[in-house]
Every structure is written in C-alpha cells, then in structure tokens.
Amino acid sequence: MEHGFLTPLLLMLLIAIASIALLRRLGLPAILAYLLTGVVSGPSGLNWFSQAQMHSVAELGVVLLMFSLGLEFSLPRLWAMRRTVFGLGSAQVLLTLFISAAMACYWGQSLTAAIVIGAAIALSSTAIVLKLLNEQNWLRRRHGELSVSVLLFQDLAVVPLLILLPLLATDGEALALQDVFYGLLKGTAAFVGLMAVGKWLLPKLFDEIARSRSNELFVLGTLAVALSTGAFTQWVGMSMALGAFMAGMLLGESQYRRQLEADIRPFRDLLMGLFFISIGMLLDFGLVFEFWWQILLLLIAVVVGKGLIVYLLLRLFGEPVQNAAASAITLAQVGEFSFVILALAVNYQLLDRQISTELVMVAVVSMALAPWLVKHSVEIGKRMQQSVHSQLLEEPDFPVEISGELVIILGYGRVGQTIARFLKVEAIPYLVLDMDPARVTEARNAGEPVYYGDACKGSILGQLGISQAGMLVVTFCDSRALEEVVHMCRQMAPELNILVRTRDDKSLDALEQAGATQVIPESLEGSLMLVSQVLYKCGIPLSRILKRLESERRNHYRYLHGFFSGGESDFTLEQLHAVCLPDGAWVVGLHLRDLPWQKLRVELRAVRRGGAEIEQPAADWLLKSGDILLLQGKPRRVERAEQFLLQG
Known part of the structure; x- marks a missing residue:
C-alpha cells in the first residue's frame, strides 16, 4: 500500500519538473505547469489521486502564501499610497465584483454563487504581474505604481472574502444580515485579539529563538506561528489563511522580516505547488470540451471587461491615455487568489462544479496570456496615446x-x-x-x-x-x-x-x-552643493571652492566614491579602509613605486603621518612604521591588499 502511494507521488513530481522546465522555456509561469500536473494525475487524467487527498496539504500552501503576503503588508507603504490603493483599488474591486455578479445573476446563478464568481473575477495575479513588471524595470513607472496599488488593495480584499465565504455556506438557508455582521464582528475581534497578543508575544518569542543561533529552530518557530494562528482562526469559525495573514502582518514590521521570508519561501513554494496541482485536479476535461465555446466567450468577456473597467476608472482619476491603457492591460488577467476563492467555494458547496471548471479554465488561459499582455502593454498604450493625441x-x-x-x-x-x-x-x-x-x-x-x-x-x-x-x-x-x-x-x-x-x-x-558631453549625477552634485555651502560658511574663499568643485567634476567625482564601511554597507561598492603599518610590517622601508599597485587592484588615496594627510604622495615616498595608508577599492581587494602590505 505504501509503495502503491509512493510510486504515483514520484511520477507526479517528475511530471511537475518536466512541465515547469518546458513552460519556462516558453516564457510561461510555473503555475500553469502545476495545473497541468494536476490535470494529468487527477480524476480527469490518470486518476492517481483524488482532489480530497490533496486538499489538506494544499490548504497548508494557502496558509503559507497568506503568511508571506502578511510579511509584505506594510502599513506605512499603504498609507503613502492611500489615494490610489483605497480610491482606485476599492473602485476596481467593487465595480468588477458588482458587474460580474449582476451578469452571473442574469444568467441564472444564485446570489451566493454570483458573489463568489464576482470575487474570483475581480482579483488579478499579484505574483505574475509583479514579476513581469520587475523584469521590465517598470515598477517605478507610473503605470507600474498604479498596477501595484490596485494589486495591493486586491490582496487586502482577500481578507474580508475569507471571512465571508464560511458565512455564505448556510446549507440552502437564506443568509441573514445579522449573520454577516456577527461574522465580521467575530473576525474583527479575532484580529484585534491576535494583534494585541502577537504585538507583545511574537517579538519576545523570536528574540529568544534568534539568541539560540539555530537555523532549524528559526524555521520551526516560523512554521509553528503561521500554523497555530491559522488553527486559532479556524477554531473560531474562519479560514486558516486569515490567521496566517495576521501573523505575517504582525511580524512584517519586525527586524526578522527578511529572515522569516527567506525561511518560509521553500515550504511556501512547494506547498503552493501542491495547491495548484489540487486545483488542476478540479478540471474536468469532459466539461471543458463540451462547453469550450462558453469558456472562450467568458475569457474574452473577463479580459476585455476587466481591462475596460480599469481603463475607465484611471481616465476618471485623471491619468493620461498611455498610463491608463498600460495599467488596464497589465491587470486584465485572473489571479492566483481566485483559485483560493474557487477552491473554498467548492468545498463549502457554494459553486457548481461546472461553473468552477469554466472559471478555472478562464483563469488558467488568462494567466498564460498575461506575460505577452504585460510585455506589450506600454507599446499598446503608446499607440492608443498617439491615436487620441494625434x-x-x-x-x-x-x-x-x-x-x-x-x-x-x-x-x-x-x-x-x-x-x-x-x-x-x-x-x-x-x-x-x-x-x-x-x-x-x-x-x-x-x-x-x-x-x-x-x-x-x-x-x-x-x-x-x-x-x-x-x-x-x-x-x-x-x-x-x-x-x-x-x-x-x-x-x-x-x-x-x-x-x-x-x-x-x-x-x-x-x-x-x-x-x-557632460553627465550630471543628482546625488553627487547635491553632495557637492552642500559641501560648497559648508566651506563658504566656514570662510573659505569662493574662488577656491569653485576650483575644488570643478576639480571633482573633471575627475569624475573620484573623492565621492570611497567611504568607510559601516554595519549595513553595500559590499558591492568601493570602500575606504585605513591600514596602519606596525614596526614589523613587510612594506616598511620600501618606496611606493616598489609596490605592485596594479596587481593589488586598489588605489592609494592618501598617506597620514604625524597627524598630517598627504594626498597622492610621490612615487619615491619612503614608508615608515606608524604610517597610515588610506586604500580605496572593493572590500575583498582591500582585504587582500592589507594582508600583502603587512605580511608580503
């Protein structure tokens, strides 16, 4: 029995590896490879596993995904982007949800199913969009900032959706308004309780774990916190993912955020892979082939409809045509959290299997189209701009x-x-x-x-x-x-x-x-302007200040490059390092011209002797014990040069 389970599991992993390698070469996201693996190994394919067998492990993937999202959730960043996040983001989510739900009701779906469908369509893929924008160096462009703001609110909107979904599962009974208020109140109370306890307890807990200097203990502590908060929210009648998000949010402002993120990533990626495999198992290709024309029409309606809603909202917010069009195309796909919503809806029996399969296929194809759409979004936006502003x-x-x-x-x-x-x-x-x-x-x-x-x-x-x-x-x-x-x-x-x-x-x-002819770097010129004011206030003649500034510009700001390193220095940049020559130093008694500076690949900036500093000393300078050499270069080269100067 054990071998009968392990063999299909091994084959499933091999299919996943081959699928990821193939789709990566085609420039498609790994999510599609996991979905394909689920289709092959699930009930619609070779039937090695049922969706129910994968559910428990897959749910852990969602928990760790929400924990990672909580780590990235920054209140100061959110406040700085509040206009676009809460204004544009909320308008996009609510308008898309309302229109999608209204269309679903028109086509005969119940109100509950319509809300689920609207929520799934309203979300875009944070993982794919951020990755593609980062690859194109577009995160700091205006359309990139607008897209990130909308995605940030969408991620935030997942939290109330995770609270509402269990409430909507009323076994056919009408959902009373007081039940919704009670559920939201209970969710708020759990949130406040976790925030109060976590703010005091979690930093102390991780301080103790950090003192142990044990990587294993840090990883186990991270997993324990994510899963225990998830178990608590599940115990009070909400989803595990909500508790994990709260735990991540609490630790997101701590000094351990980067370490936590690095430790949780391998588990998250693996379990999220299993989650998407379980989503692939939901796909029934019999239904896909039977209703392919509905899926195609729904795909066109979703991509065009979402893009149009975002475009019109951005134009209403006063954005130019190019930025509005580029952002709309970037956000036109369906996201990974839509899979979470659809999976939970199927578990709570809120959504028909046929509708779920159609929506999953729409999400899969829209995500497959996302790389091409995002990469060409700016070009399409420019063409629209030129036609409007010809x-x-x-x-x-x-x-x-x-x-x-x-x-x-x-x-x-x-x-x-x-x-x-x-x-x-x-x-x-x-x-x-x-x-x-x-x-x-x-x-x-x-x-x-x-x-x-x-x-x-x-x-x-x-x-x-x-x-x-x-x-x-x-x-x-x-x-x-x-x-x-x-x-x-x-x-x-x-x-x-x-x-x-x-x-x-x-x-x-x-x-x-x-x-x-001339390049003017803002940061270095700002430093020079500040230096000129300092020297002028100290009584240095203006002509001498101007001569020194011109010398710096002519020498490509060479004296503004090397700096003494600190605890948080960037070790890819050149740094200054002082080497004091003791009595037994190898170079004592040698001239500067006798040293192989080209092989050492560092620059001698100055020599200090007897409290005086001599910049660019002559080649026949005789080195004595007590001299201090100021070296400039990359940290490893400076370290090797110091060893050579002292020991030979």
Missing part, C-alpha cells in the same frame, strides 16, 4: 527661430521646467519635448514651447532642429532609454553639446562613451 504629433510651428543658441530640453518634469524658467529669464531660446500629454497640453495653453513626442525617434528630433541647435539637455532618468537617445543625438549632431541628468554615476562612463 494633434500633438503634427509638424510643430516653432515660436522661436532655430539657431546655434537654441537649447533643446528632453523631458519637462521638475528639472526640465526649472531649466526652462532660467533660460526664459536670460532670453535664451529653447524647445521642449515631453511624453506626458496632460503636461504638454497645460504647458502649451500657458504659451510654453513644449511639444509631445518620443525622444527615441530620430524623425521627431530632426523636426526640433537638433542638428542646428546649440545644446541638448536630457532630464529624464530612464536608464534604458538614456544611452539610446544620447547615441542617436550624437550621430545626428556630432558637434552638439549634450548634457545628461542622472540619479547617480553608475552609467556615467557608458553615457560619455555614447556621446554625452
């Missing part, structure tokens, strides 16, 4: 004459507008190109020479007269587009002065190689 792309009638004094500004954010104001005061002619249609319209109405267009397109730059202009200033900070724009502008105008603003100096050399 009048902004017409050949401009420049209010200034194109001449060698003309300054072209790419980007009209705060930096671009500040530069334009100073140029206007000095009566220097300028033209601006920007991609935000709302900003362009406002500026044009105010009489500013601002035009809509993509700086990556040479034809638009040609219309602006880049080859005859005197200077180009690039003020946006999209690292991917910067090099492309600078290189293209340098090819179009070999003699043009090109100034580029960046956040830091990580791409300084690359931009200069692409053709930038």
Whole structure:
C-alpha cells in the first residue's frame, strides 16, 4: 500500500519538473505547469489521486502564501499610497465584483454563487504581474505604481472574502444580515485579539529563538506561528489563511522580516505547488470540451471587461491615455487568489462544479496570456496615446527661430521646467519635448514651447532642429532609454553639446562613451552643493571652492566614491579602509613605486603621518612604521591588499 502511494507521488513530481522546465522555456509561469500536473494525475487524467487527498496539504500552501503576503503588508507603504490603493483599488474591486455578479445573476446563478464568481473575477495575479513588471524595470513607472496599488488593495480584499465565504455556506438557508455582521464582528475581534497578543508575544518569542543561533529552530518557530494562528482562526469559525495573514502582518514590521521570508519561501513554494496541482485536479476535461465555446466567450468577456473597467476608472482619476491603457492591460488577467476563492467555494458547496471548471479554465488561459499582455502593454498604450493625441504629433510651428543658441530640453518634469524658467529669464531660446500629454497640453495653453513626442525617434528630433541647435539637455532618468537617445543625438549632431541628468554615476562612463558631453549625477552634485555651502560658511574663499568643485567634476567625482564601511554597507561598492603599518610590517622601508599597485587592484588615496594627510604622495615616498595608508577599492581587494602590505 505504501509503495502503491509512493510510486504515483514520484511520477507526479517528475511530471511537475518536466512541465515547469518546458513552460519556462516558453516564457510561461510555473503555475500553469502545476495545473497541468494536476490535470494529468487527477480524476480527469490518470486518476492517481483524488482532489480530497490533496486538499489538506494544499490548504497548508494557502496558509503559507497568506503568511508571506502578511510579511509584505506594510502599513506605512499603504498609507503613502492611500489615494490610489483605497480610491482606485476599492473602485476596481467593487465595480468588477458588482458587474460580474449582476451578469452571473442574469444568467441564472444564485446570489451566493454570483458573489463568489464576482470575487474570483475581480482579483488579478499579484505574483505574475509583479514579476513581469520587475523584469521590465517598470515598477517605478507610473503605470507600474498604479498596477501595484490596485494589486495591493486586491490582496487586502482577500481578507474580508475569507471571512465571508464560511458565512455564505448556510446549507440552502437564506443568509441573514445579522449573520454577516456577527461574522465580521467575530473576525474583527479575532484580529484585534491576535494583534494585541502577537504585538507583545511574537517579538519576545523570536528574540529568544534568534539568541539560540539555530537555523532549524528559526524555521520551526516560523512554521509553528503561521500554523497555530491559522488553527486559532479556524477554531473560531474562519479560514486558516486569515490567521496566517495576521501573523505575517504582525511580524512584517519586525527586524526578522527578511529572515522569516527567506525561511518560509521553500515550504511556501512547494506547498503552493501542491495547491495548484489540487486545483488542476478540479478540471474536468469532459466539461471543458463540451462547453469550450462558453469558456472562450467568458475569457474574452473577463479580459476585455476587466481591462475596460480599469481603463475607465484611471481616465476618471485623471491619468493620461498611455498610463491608463498600460495599467488596464497589465491587470486584465485572473489571479492566483481566485483559485483560493474557487477552491473554498467548492468545498463549502457554494459553486457548481461546472461553473468552477469554466472559471478555472478562464483563469488558467488568462494567466498564460498575461506575460505577452504585460510585455506589450506600454507599446499598446503608446499607440492608443498617439491615436487620441494625434494633434500633438503634427509638424510643430516653432515660436522661436532655430539657431546655434537654441537649447533643446528632453523631458519637462521638475528639472526640465526649472531649466526652462532660467533660460526664459536670460532670453535664451529653447524647445521642449515631453511624453506626458496632460503636461504638454497645460504647458502649451500657458504659451510654453513644449511639444509631445518620443525622444527615441530620430524623425521627431530632426523636426526640433537638433542638428542646428546649440545644446541638448536630457532630464529624464530612464536608464534604458538614456544611452539610446544620447547615441542617436550624437550621430545626428556630432558637434552638439549634450548634457545628461542622472540619479547617480553608475552609467556615467557608458553615457560619455555614447556621446554625452557632460553627465550630471543628482546625488553627487547635491553632495557637492552642500559641501560648497559648508566651506563658504566656514570662510573659505569662493574662488577656491569653485576650483575644488570643478576639480571633482573633471575627475569624475573620484573623492565621492570611497567611504568607510559601516554595519549595513553595500559590499558591492568601493570602500575606504585605513591600514596602519606596525614596526614589523613587510612594506616598511620600501618606496611606493616598489609596490605592485596594479596587481593589488586598489588605489592609494592618501598617506597620514604625524597627524598630517598627504594626498597622492610621490612615487619615491619612503614608508615608515606608524604610517597610515588610506586604500580605496572593493572590500575583498582591500582585504587582500592589507594582508600583502603587512605580511608580503
């Protein structure tokens, strides 16, 4: 009997491994591989396991998923994004749920089933969307921020849904309003109770566990907390996932958050895989083939309907067409928490198996389409933007004459507008190109020479007269587009002065190689401005300050790179390290030119002797005991250099 159970289990794992490897190559999410494994090994396939056999283990996956979600739940972050999270997010969830439920009721579903269907359709895939946005470096873009805000509220909305689902299971009896209020009250009381106890107990518990310095104990403690809080909420008549979410939320603000997340991830991923396998076992391909046309129509209705709702809401919130369209396409799929809702609804007998199968298939196909939709969302948004704002792309009638004094500004954010104001005061002619249609319209109405267009397109730059202009200033900070724009502008105008603003100096050399005349890193220039004010207040002559600042810029900010390391230093960056030479040091008595600095791959910044600091000492400097050498370089190289200097 034992071998009869282990053999199918091993075969199921092999199918899962092969499916994940295959779908990864096709660029599809691993969730689809788990669902395929469930179909093959479940009642619709080889019938190795029943869905009931997998249910208990699969439920643990949901518990750990909700615990991880709680760890990511940050009250300060939520408050900072409150307008879009609670405004846009709540509007999207409630409107999608209401329309979906109304359509379900129209097609003959009960009110309870309609609420479940609406809730499942209203949710999008947090895991897939965040992963894809991160891969494209779009998390900090406006459409990425809007998508994350909606996803954050959707994750938050799962909590009341987990409270309501057990209440809806009334065995055919009408659900009384007082039952809903009682259930919500009980859920709130459990939440407050867990928060009160956990706020005091959990930090002390993990302090004790951390003192033991045992990884095994930390992992066991994490699992015990997640499962025990889940068991408590189940005991009071709610779902285990709700308790796990509360525990994660309590520990999310603690110093152990990262360690907890790292420890729980392997268990979560494995058990979530089993959960999605159990969802795959729910699929009945007989029903799929019989009702394929309904599934196809439902898929189109869900993807188009969700996208349209998000788009209209964002336009109502004043977002431009491009951002609204990109966010709508990004959020058009059905999410992994929809599987949780559907699985619980089937367990509580709230939903017919046929409807559940159709919705699961819609979710699976929409998630399969998600990578393509997200990757092309910005491009589709741009095309919609251009069709709506085509009048902004017409050949401009420049209010200034194109001449060698003309300054072209790419980007009209705060930096671009500040530069334009100073140029206007000095009566220097300028033209601006920007991609935000709302900003362009406002500026044009105010009489500013601002035009809509993509700086990556040479034809638009040609219309602006880049080859005859005197200077180009690039003020946006999209690292991917910067090099492309600078290189293209340098090819179009070999003699043009090109100034580029960046956040830091990580791409300084690359931009200069692409053709930038000067790169101005915000963070380092801010440091220099502060230094200049400090020196000026200390009585240093202005001419000397300006000379020192110019020297720093000419030397690529070399003295702003090395810093003494601290407890939370980034060990990928160059650091300063002081090496004191004792009497027996190997290099005592040698000249600086005798040392293999190129092989050591560190830089000698200065030598300190007798309280005085000598920057860039001469090659014939004779090293003596008591000298302090200031070395700059990557931490491991500095460590090896110190060992060489002391021991040879």
